[in-house]
Amino acid sequence: MARKCDICGERDATLRVRQVDKAGAADIEICAECAKVRGFTEARKISTSVAEIMAGMKRDVAEGDEAIVCPGCGMTFAEFKRKGRLGCARCYPAFDDKLRPLIRRIQGAVQHVGRAAKAGRRRARDQMALVRLRAELEAAIAAEDYEQAARLRDELGKAEKNARR
Amino acid sequence: MLAADRVGRWLDGSGPEIGVVVSTRVRLARNLDDVPFGIKARPADQARVVGAVRWVLQEAGYLDSGGFVDDEQLTEERGGFLLERHLVSPDFVKSGLKRGLYVSRDETLSLMVNEEDHIRLQALDSGLNMPAAYEAAAKLDERLEDDLGYAYLPEYGYLTACPTNLGTGMRASVLVHLPGLVLTREIEKVLRGAVSVGLVVRGLYGEGSETRGNFFQVSNQRTLGLSETEILETVTNTTRQIVEHEHKAREYLVEHLRVEVEDKVFRSLALLRSARILSSGEAINLLANVRLGVALGVINELKTEVVNRLLVLVRPENLQAMLGERLKPEERDERRAALVRDTLVQP
Numbered sequence: 001m002a003r004k005c006d007i008c009g010e011r012d013a014t015l016r017v018r019q020v021d022k023a024g025a026a027d028i029e030i031c032a033e034c035a036k037v038r039g040f041t042e043a044r045k046i047s048t049s050v051a052e053i054m055a056g057m058k059r060d061v062a063e064g065d066e067a068i069v070c071p072g073c074g075m076t077f078a079e080f081k082r083k084g085r086l087g088c089a090r091c092y093p094a095f096d097d098k099l100r101p102l103i104r105r106i107q108g109a110v111q112h113v114g115r116a117a118k119a120g121r122r123r124a125r126d127q128m129a130l131v132r133l134r135a136e137l138e139a140a141i142a143a144e145d146y147e148q149a150a151r152l153r154d155e156l157g158k159a160e161k162n163a164r165r
Numbered sequence: 166m167l168a169a170d171r172v173g174r175w176l177d178g179s180g181p182e183i184g185v186v187v188s189t190r191v192r193l194a195r196n197l198d199d200v201p202f203g204i205k206a207r208p209a210d211q212a213r214v215v216g217a218v219r220w221v222l223q224e225a226g227y228l229d230s231g232g233f234v235d236d237e238q239l240t241e242e243r244g245g246f247l248l249e250r251h252l253v254s255p256d257f258v259k260s261g262l263k264r265g266l267y268v269s270r271d272e273t274l275s276l277m278v279n280e281e282d283h284i285r286l287q288a289l290d291s292g293l294n295m296p297a298a299y300e301a302a303a304k305l306d307e308r309l310e311d312d313l314g315y316a317y318l319p320e321y322g323y324l325t326a327c328p329t330n331l332g333t334g335m336r337a338s339v340l341v342h343l344p345g346l347v348l349t350r351e352i353e354k355v356l357r358g359a360v361s362v363g364l365v366v367r368g369l370y371g372e373g374s375e376t377r378g379n380f381f382q383v384s385n386q387r388t389l390g391l392s393e394t395e396i397l398e399t400v401t402n403t404t405r406q407i408v409e410h411e412h413k414a415r416e417y418l419v420e421h422l423r424v425e426v427e428d429k430v431f432r433s434l435a436l437l438r439s440a441r442i443l444s445s446g447e448a449i450n451l452l453a454n455v456r457l458g459v460a461l462g463v464i465n466e467l468k469t470e471v472v473n474r475l476l477v478l479v480r481p482e483n484l485q486a487m488l489g490e491r492l493k494p495e496e497r498d499e500r501r502a503a504l505v506r507d508t509l510v511q512p
Contacts, residue, residue, distance in 0.1 A: 003350075075205060083204060084327060086202060086325075088316075089324050092318060103328050103331065103389065109390020112318075112319065112331075113390060114322055118311070
């Protein structure tokens with residue numbers, strides 16, 4: 001029911017593979033057994049771009065990369081390039097100039113838009129509270145409600161102290 | 166800590182799209198802010214992370230519904246057993262660090278300490294169910310975050326050892342069974358479509374593993390610059406499209422090649438019921454054909470759950486754990502054949 005494998009001619013072909021040589025590119029259809037022998041798997045064939053970027057980085061260690069050192073863990077940028085793994089949280093700011101273009105290539109973005117860390121969420125909440133209180137205070141002053149304004153000013157003072165903490 | 170004759174609740178054959186989608190997984194990568202990552206962590210640092218995570222799990226009551234094992238208990242055999250059950254990654258098995266592992270009793274939640282990141286936690290669910298898996302993972306993650314300071318920068322999000330996991334630190338994936346698309350040779354076109362929307366397709370055990378029994382893992386590639394919701398939606402929507410293509414392929418096969426499909430399915434079942442020697446690779450391929458037969462309604466006497474269970478138990482370390490003895494490969498093939506025959510015995 002299926003086309004036979006282009007290599008062994010016996011088993012059914014389950015994979016289409018692009019073969020590239022001097023003569024040009026040609027698509028062949030092969031069976032799973034021959035694919036295994038030749039080292040093709042679907043997993044490897046599809047989407048290797050990130051792996052390629054990481055591998056390219058390893059080949060491309062420049063002289064200056066040894067001089068960039070993370071103050072947190074002592075890792076050099078050259079060491080990161082060779083190993084493909086960072087040494088600690090401090091490596092990110094320490095290598096930022098060199099790391100940012102790489103992150104952009106791998107991720108297609110350099111700004112986090114997902115969930116904020118809890119500390120970050122607390123900060124964001126505190127900031128929002130300040131913005132709201134300032135707006136209410138201005139409104140109270142504009143309405144000449146000085147009792148309300150005094151109360152809000154106290155509250156704002158406390159909130160500002162909290163946010164600085 | 167885990168019963169060797171039972172498999173995880175996420176393999177119970179329930180949930181949306183179960184004929185095609187075996188399971189859903191959400192994985193989060195996290196690191197502590199004040200401890201060097203894997204390759205720079207000294208043994209004392211590594212032990213500190215294990216201790217801290219274990220303490221939070223204890224405090225939060227997670228140890229009441231699961232177990233925690235430390236490095237000494239994670240032997241090579243145990244690692245293989247857990248890997249075959251999708252509870253740990255290949256990198257964890259050979260991490261070379263002082264590790265720790267939490268697994269919930271129903272195997273839907275697991276947490277690796279000191280893989281390449283300090284924390285890799287995952288939630289598994291049956292069928293296509295991203296919201297449930299994400300909720301379970303996020304709940305444990307938030308509880309850990311209450312007590313452990315995570316490495317985080319507003320612009321880069323959660324910091325990971327490898328920049329490929331940066332940001333959300335989240336990998337959302339599905340394990341799909343696509344025999345219809347393989348048989349109709351549409352598979353590459355469909356998977357290419359998934360890749361074009363930024364997803365990755367891998368084999369049964371993740372990165373670099375082979376695709377066996379026509380099982381594929383589909384997950385997001387990017388982790389930065391997208392929100393958790395966007396990632397979950399992209400993977401879910403693309404999976405729905407893959408499921409639709411697979412159903413169309415199966416309909417085509419049943420309509421035009423019914424006898425051939427039935428022959429393949431029933432031959433596989435007959436072999437499983439009769440073979441005296443069965444390698445794990447052969448068993449997985451035959452069981453995958455039977456799974457298709459059950460999903461198509463060609464085989465009515467078996468449930469997906471039974472096939473799922475065997476797909477785990479036929480693997481070498483699981484087989485030996487269940488039998489409670491170490492066996493040579495030839496002995497394993499005989500005992501595996503016996504286990505499969507006994508399980509699939511005709512009613």
